[in-house]
Amino acid sequence: MTIGPRRRAALATAAALVLSLGACSSNSSSGTKSSPTPSGASSGSSPSASAPADGKAAAVPVGPGPQGSYTVQKQPSQGSCTYRYTKDKQPLPDRSCTPGATNPKVTQATLKTTICRSGYTADIRPPTNITSREKTANAASYGYTGPLRDAEYDHLISLQLGGDPNDARNLWVQPPSPGHKPGAGPNNPKDSVESKLKAAICAGKTDLVKAQQAIATDWTTALQVLGLTKQAEASKDPKAEDGE
Numbered sequence: 574m575t576i577g578p579r580r581r582a583a584l585a586t587a588a589a590l591v592l593s594l595g596a597c598s599s600n601s602s603s604g605t606k607s608s609p610t611p612s613g614a615s616s617g618s619s620p621s622a623s624a625p626a627d628g629k630a631a632a633v634p635v636g637p638g639p640q641g642s643y644t645v646q647k648q649p650s651q652g653s654c655t656y657r658y659t660k661d662k663q664p665l666p667d668r669s670c671t672p673g674a675t676n677p678k679v680t681q682a683t684l685k686t687t688i689c690r691s692g693y694t695a696d697i698r699p700p701t702n703i704t705s706r707e708k709t710a711n712a713a714s715y716g717y718t719g720p721l722r723d724a725e726y727d728h729l730i731s732l733q734l735g736g737d738p739n740d741a742r743n744l745w746v747q748p749p750s751p752g753h754k755p756g757a758g759p760n761n762p763k764d765s766v767e768s769k770l771k772a773a774i775c776a777g778k779t780d781l782v783k784a785q786q787a788i789a790t791d792w793t794t795a796l797q798v799l800g801l802t803k804q805a806e807a808s809k810d811p812k813a814e815d816g817e
Contacts, residue, residue, distance in 0.1 A: 636674035636737025639697040673789035674743035679735030694732040725759035
């Protein structure tokens, strides 16, 4: 049977109406808009929410490791580094100048023969005739003008946490913390954090790499980030083996 033009137009209109009603029914029955919702969005696990801000969790650089003979390392140019401070005025290093650097000899597999072995840090520490010259140059890098005896030439990732002994990226002139008495030498609460982290690593309570990343990012929040705050408060503060 031949279908006339009017009949074909009527059938097309009816088909379009059926498709439109079907789409509306599907959307209303699910209670959602037709645009898709990203998986996990309701739990706050979208990529933008879970991704670290400004590269904080980026891999820490690997240094050359312990040397049989150390040489004075070139420091960043004068005035090129800027201190950062927490809300309670604790000093933090410039992320570009001092991102930290790890000792390749220290891994999760070598803990017992490296940082968890008594006396290890003393075996790899650079001599003062090297670090004293680096400290003076690094003070100029950061524009530090206070007495050098009141500042600590600090390993951002300390030797007892597997930090590189003499990589310039892992050392900074750390100014005094709040409450410091001028002329009294460094007062560095960061040392206590480092010792607690080492104890947790050697006790298997946290991972070496995670601890290194946490201390390099912000030493004031490292214990909290790793979920070790309550454990650290409950335990006796271990004696620091490496104050740098």
